[in-house]
Amino acid sequence: MKKIAVLTSGGDAPGMNPAIRSVVRTAIYHGLEVVGIRHGYKGLIEKDFFPMKRGSVADIVQRGGTILLSARCEEFKTEAGRKKAYANMQEEGIDGLVVIGGDGSLRGVQKINAESDIKAVGIPGTIDNDLACTDYTIGVDTAMNTIVEAINKIRDTATSHERTFVIECMGRDSGYLALMTGLAGGAEYILVPEIDFTPQQVCDKITQGFKRGKLHSLILIAEGVKAPFADLTEYHGSPGMAMGDLIREKTGMETRVTILGHLQRGGSPTATDRIVASRMAAKAVEILLDGQRDKMINYLNNSIGVCEIENAIKKTETINMDIYNLANILSM
Numbered sequence: 001m002k003k004i005a006v007l008t009s010g011g012d013a014p015g016m017n018p019a020i021r022s023v024v025r026t027a028i029y030h031g032l033e034v035v036g037i038r039h040g041y042k043g044l045i046e047k048d049f050f051p052m053k054r055g056s057v058a059d060i061v062q063r064g065g066t067i068l069l070s071a072r073c074e075e076f077k078t079e080a081g082r083k084k085a086y087a088n089m090q091e092e093g094i095d096g097l098v099v100i101g102g103d104g105s106l107r108g109v110q111k112i113n114a115e116s117d118i119k120a121v122g123i124p125g126t127i128d129n130d131l132a133c134t135d136y137t138i139g140v141d142t143a144m145n146t147i148v149e150a151i152n153k154i155r156d157t158a159t160s161h162e163r164t165f166v167i168e169c170m171g172r173d174s175g176y177l178a179l180m181t182g183l184a185g186g187a188e189y190i191l192v193p194e195i196d197f198t199p200q201q202v203c204d205k206i207t208q209g210f211k212r213g214k215l216h217s218l219i220l221i222a223e224g225v226k227a228p229f230a231d232l233t234e235y236h237g238s239p240g241m242a243m244g245d246l247i248r249e250k251t252g253m254e255t256r257v258t259i260l261g262h263l264q265r266g267g268s269p270t271a272t273d274r275i276v277a278s279r280m281a282a283k284a285v286e287i288l289l290d291g292q293r294d295k296m297i298n299y300l301n302n303s304i305g306v307c308e309i310e311n312a313i314k315k316t317e318t319i320n321m322d323i324y325n326l327a328n329i330l331s332m
């Protein structure tokens with residue numbers, strides 16, 4: 001292994017920059033050359049490569065987003081597109097590749113390993129925390145803190161006006177962010193795609209809360225929720241909007257909806273995101289030097305380790321019921 005490349009792919013996540021910094025500096029420490037690839041897999045196909053030195057990653061440990069830029073690239077899902085990417089990497093003399101991204105990006109890593117001589121490994125980088133075999137993906141801690149800060153602010157105005165607020169957070173198919181920030185933010189109800197509910201249950205809890213003297217009601221809903229009002233969600237373009245309408249209709253209460261959107265993806269990474277990103281990225285370089293491929297770096301019980309990508313991308317559809325039940329008890 002003489003030369004490795006690094007790219008970020010899929011939705012960006014705070015902590016990708018500290019991960020890039022750690023890949024570059026760990027690799028140089030071990031005597032490797034490093035190539036940066038811009039725009040994720042699109043940059044592999046278009047040969048958007050540049051050499052990276054220690055100074056290329058100066059002053060980025062604190063920055064959100066990704067200096068390598070990210071993209072979702074349909075062409076990489078085609079064999080023809082990937083062939084161009086392999087030819088470009090071969091021409092550049094790249095032996096190893098570190099991909100920082102989510103489940104989709106890891107599927108790309110699997111293809112590279114199956115179809116070329118390049119050894120590719122993945123680092124989980126996504127605010128969704130929707131991968132198995134790891135407690136943690138880079139970006140989720142910063143996103144959770146951003147969401148909790150938003151909930152605090154909404155709580156102030158909700159209390160002043162004794163209103164119900166529906167707050168919609170990200171998570172394409174995953175309720176992780178809604179669950180954790182619902183607990184941390186003291187939400188009255190947490191709605192996630194993994195757990196069935198009826199709008200009537202939600203309305204009953206809101207009504208009972210106000211009867212007992214609560215001054216507000218905060219409902220946290222994950223963007224991935226579809227059932228039990230898929231048609232309404234489709235119509236409104238958002239489950240939060242649909243839920244807000246249902247609450248207004250069923251309870252007659254003054255209800256407002258806030259969709260947090262992409263502000264959840266930005267911001268300076270938290271200390272935890274920086275530490276885990278730095279450690280995961282160093283491990284990725286070490287396993288490439290060790291000749292491993294097709295692995296994802298994981299974080300379990302405060303240890304950085306390695307798992308099979310195949311297991312990491314299996315959709316588990318699980319949610320921690322202890323946390324869900326606790327959030328429910330604490331918000332009574």
Ligand SMILES: Nc1ncnc2c1ncn2[C@@H]1O[C@H](COP(=O)(O)OP(=O)(O)O)[C@@H](O)[C@H]1O
Nearest residue numbers: 010011072073076077101102103104105107108
């Ligand atoms: N099955 C696949 N084969 C090859 N590349 C894929 C595959 N799935 C996703 N990718 C690549 O990974 C990119 C990022 O995936 P996406 O699901 O959008 O984000 P994330 O990696 O954050 O989950 C896609 O745009 C595509 O280029």
Ligand SMILES: O=P(O)(O)OC[C@H]1O[C@](O)(COP(=O)(O)O)[C@@H](O)[C@@H]1O
Nearest residue numbers: 010011102103126127128170171172
């Ligand atoms: O920024 P986009 O392309 O609109 O994508 C939004 C999606 O990306 C995410 O923010 C992150 O998902 P990925 O990490 O899988 O890319 C999801 O929570 C959200 O559904």
Ligand SMILES: [Mg+2]
Nearest residue numbers: 102103104126
């Ligand atoms: Mg994803």
